[in-house]
Amino acid sequence: MGVEFYKPQKLEDVLDVLATKKGPLKILAGGTDLMLDIRNKKYEVAGIVDINLLSELKNISVEGEFIKIGSLVTFTQLANSTLLQERVPFLVEAANSVGAPQIRNQGTIGGNIANASPAADSVVPLIALDAICSVLSPLGNRDIPLNQLLCGVGKTRLASDELIVEVKFKLPRKITRSAFVKFGRRNALAIARMSVAILLGLDGNKVNAARVALGAVAPNPFRSLELENMFLNKAMEEIDVDEVIARSSMVVSQALGNRPSAKWKNEAIKGLMRQVLSKIGIM
Amino acid sequence: MKKRGIGIGCTFYGTGYGNGFPDISTAFVEIHDDGSVLILTGAVDCGQGSTTVLTQIAAEELGIPTDMVTITCADTGCTPDSGTTAATRQTYTTGNAIRLACQKAKKTLLEWAAKELGTNTIEGLVIAEGKIMVKGHPQKSITFKEACAKARFAGNRLIGEASFTTHATQVNMEDGQGAPYWPYAFGTQIAEVEVDTETGKVEVLRIVAAQDVGKAINPQSVEGQIEGGVAQGLGWSLLEEVKLSSGNITNPAFSSYLIPTVLDMPEIETYIIESHEPTGPYGAKGVGEPAMLSAAPAILNAIHDAIGVRINDLPATPEKILEALQEKK
């Protein structure tokens, strides 16, 4: 059972391969999930499409009111981007919390999204940012919100001949604060057992935009409007920290139901929430 | 809330196979014309540094620099059996065998040299600075190299072979009482931890580790062994667990069986205690396994000091910590 290996030079060639070659085909970005999955026989593959020659997918740019990140941008690139450090530091924190330097050099944001793990670190801030994925297939281009693209553990709404080209999100207003915390079983090379991303837009001292996303408590990371509402239209010092922490436990409890991990997570979210609030300067 | 605590763990450990089991190492030694030395022994160095230490023991016994010693370890085509690299036994047991084998080869050499230098005992000779000298009268000497070449040319063979058996006594099989091992190694570690009472996470902030090794033949590798022992003890206390389902291991990979990374390791302060073990090579006893033992009781006692709960089931995971805290409430 040989596996074909394709390494197209141009985006059109990728589409051509995806449209014409015998499947099932798998796109290879950094390979940090794919190679393991193939080895563990998670799925059958007839061909691997290595997209690493597409240098146009390796850029971070600002276009109009959007920050655009090419799908082949690695975690190391995310972490080193001054633009991201200034405007969305929590995405930088999330990128820095991935695995170890080797994995951060190799793993890409596109792979992190397409792999659709409940614990995918970069996805949590991206969900908080209401990110949108630009997807290309032989049929053409489409934009799909990240929270719709992801549809379960390891599941996406990508068709088998579709490629994520980039992920984009609206540049947050200049005065925002953001933070990301991750709880892993150890301090490096650990998959998130739970994670929280928070972003607050400020008008003077008043919160006029709030995003709170949780990772590894549901099939995919999600925004909690209930928690966001507890920040909105309040002055920083008016935010009721104890109430936010108590409510976060309820949100997690609802998301997990009676899963075995719920007992610990319902409690532990309080500690994570406290950490993220203190990072963002609320306590 | 984050709470800190300090705990102490004190342990002792019987090295060697114990319980009367045959615990034997063997070594062959040959000194060549040019004064270089070949050692053959079955001891496996799996990274802990036994080959280095055994080379040092041979060099020390023969009074020559380590770069004159070539050692071949654990080649089943030519080395004699030295048992397993287990039970913290290679420095002690194989070290003793090498020392005894070197003494035999040295005796042949010194007997020739005593005649050459006109002394009537070999005890009156010393090997140092590349020479064999008369004690108290170093002007009377011959270079080590020349002595080896001449002694061999005169028909002597500078070889030695020795086996060493580590003392062990069978325990009383009825009640398990007795003194199964020799020698014992003693250790104490002190841990400072910080426990997050909301997430149950335990961060080890600092470990102070004192280990009795009899004599540190290679202090730097002893320090490495103690630090490695602390890492294993920390993993054992907080992370490592073989999970079984119907007899199959469900976490047979380093992605699911977690050991501490460098970012999980605290600052470690090591203290080498040299108690001198009279039966060991130059007073040495083993360090490998005993160095990991005290970390777990120290860390668990520190957790108790911090949050007032006893974890009796390892590893002390965040789940167990939170559960114990809730039960206490």
Ligand SMILES: Cc1cc2nc3c(=O)[nH]c(=O)nc-3n(C[C@H](O)[C@H](O)[C@H](O)COP(=O)(O)OP(=O)(O)OC[C@H]3O[C@@H](n4cnc5c(N)ncnc54)[C@H](O)[C@@H]3O)c2cc1C
């Ligand atoms: C040791 C180790 C530690 C890890 N630690 C973490 C961690 O801490 N946090 C974390 O979130 N993840 C972690 N991961 C998982 C992995 O590194 C990330 O999910 C990474 O982002 C995957 O990216 P990749 O480029 O390697 O993807 P690949 O393995 O190349 O691809 C992953 C999947 O996405 C598909 N794909 C890739 N690119 C595209 C695209 N442009 N369009 C459509 N489909 C695409 C592939 O076909 C495949 O199905 C770890 C992995 C390892 C091996």
